Amino acid sequence: MSDTLLDITLRHSLSTATGQVPLKVDFRVRAGQIVALTGPSGAGKTTLLRLLAGLVRPQVGIIKVGNETWLDTEKKIQVPPQQRRVGFVFQDYALFPHLTVRQNLTFALEKGQNPAVVDELLSQTELGQLAHRKPAQLSGGQQQRVALARALVRQLAEPSVAGPRVLLLDEPLSALDRDMRLRLQELLLQWHRRYQLTIILVTHDLAELFRLADHVLVLEEGKLVREGSPAAVYAQAAEAEGPGLYGEVLACRVEADHALVQALMQGAIHNLRLPRHLAESMTPGRAFWLRYSVEAPIVEWIK
Numbered sequence: 001m002s003d004t005l006l007d008i009t010l011r012h013s014l015s016t017a018t019g020q021v022p023l024k025v026d027f028r029v030r031a032g033q034i035v036a037l038t039g040p041s042g043a044g045k046t047t048l049l050r051l052l053a054g055l056v057r058p059q060v061g062i063i064k065v066g067n068e069t070w071l072d073t074e075k076k077i078q079v080p081p082q083q084r085r086v087g088f089v090f091q092d093y094a095l096f097p098h099l100t101v102r103q104n105l106t107f108a109l110e111k112g113q114n115p116a117v118v119d120e121l122l123s124q125t126e127l128g129q130l131a132h133r134k135p136a137q138l139s140g141g142q143q144q145r146v147a148l149a150r151a152l153v154r155q156l157a158e159p160s161v162a163g164p165r166v167l168l169l170d171e172p173l174s175a176l177d178r179d180m181r182l183r184l185q186e187l188l189l190q191w192h193r194r195y196q197l198t199i200i201l202v203t204h205d206l207a208e209l210f211r212l213a214d215h216v217l218v219l220e221e222g223k224l225v226r227e228g229s230p231a232a233v234y235a236q237a238a239e240a241e242g243p244g245l246y247g248e249v250l251a252c253r254v255e256a257d258h259a260l261v262q263a264l265m266q267g268a269i270h271n272l273r274l275p276r277h278l279a280e281s282m283t284p285g286r287a288f289w290l291r292y293s294v295e296a297p298i299v300e301w302i303k
């Protein structure tokens with residue numbers, strides 16, 4: 001496919017508590033896609049991101065990015081992490097504790113790169129007032145914003161001819177409260193549009209996945225077991241497992257062309273964006289199950 005940006009074939013061995021489990025993945029990512037990587041704990045999601053970033057060396061693999069080869073184990077090509085143009089955010093943020101917010105961002109610049117981008121990102125993440133603080137003096141949400149901004153610094157400071165901008169995000173919003181999560185989701189969508197980012201995002205949050213991703217990879221025990229648009233992947237899952245997405249409406253706000261619904265689903269609160277015509281029946285306390293077809297989500301009321 002001509003607009004393929006990342007072409008990935010990887011074979012590795014996951015060292016799990018119960019022994020070696022093969023990680024075996026082949027997939028492609030198109031330029032500008034937001035790909036959600038999901039699946040149970042221990043499936044190998046973080047390891048896959050680390051393999052892409054060059055932090056783990058696979059036993060066998062090829063990673064092609066546009067016209068470049070970052071990895072080809074047979075040809076002994078292994079581009080080091082600092083030369084791969086990826087920004088990443090780890091689960092633990094990995095900020096430098098002894099540096100201020102501004103210094104954490106400036107540190108990510110390469111020699112000769114334009115420092116103006118640091119101010120631009122500080123302002124977009126509403127961190128301008130906190131630029132002189134150190135990570136220990138920030139809340140979890142503020143640290144998360146610093147980590148996201150830092151992941152973008154080097155890529156935005158490079159001239160646009162430098163090529164693709166890839167972000168690898170490992171559950172970047174999972175530790176945040178709902179309001180902050182929604183705000184940072186919105187910021188990610190803005191950045192994605194404004195800077196033509198290609199993003200691979202690990203998430204367990206179904207509402208986040210539907211809101212952000214246009215493609216889903218489901219990883220189980222080192223294998224990609226499902227792949228496709230969110231609607232197609234979850235329609236398949238509902239068919240295979242029966243109508244599993246039961247929920248209960250907590251609150252509903254109707255916007256111009258859609259309804260923002262807060263629902264209790266599978267023991268957690270999720271935020272769904274549903275077509276407006278479904279909003280009429282969404283009174284708090286009402287139970288439903290949700291099925292996604294490729295065309296549109298279908299809500300069936302069970303109470």
Ligand SMILES: Nc1ncnc2c1ncn2[C@@H]1O[C@H](COP(=O)(O)OP(=O)(O)OP(=O)(O)O)[C@@H](O)[C@H]1O
Binds near residue numbers: 015039040041043047
């Ligand atoms: N560099 C590595 N090489 C081989 N195995 C690893 C490596 N790093 C972690 N593992 C093992 O691989 C398995 C998968 O871990 P990983 O962190 O990739 O899973 P995950 O899907 O991200 O899980 P979670 O959702 O809990 O974060 C674990 O058993 C882990 O101990």
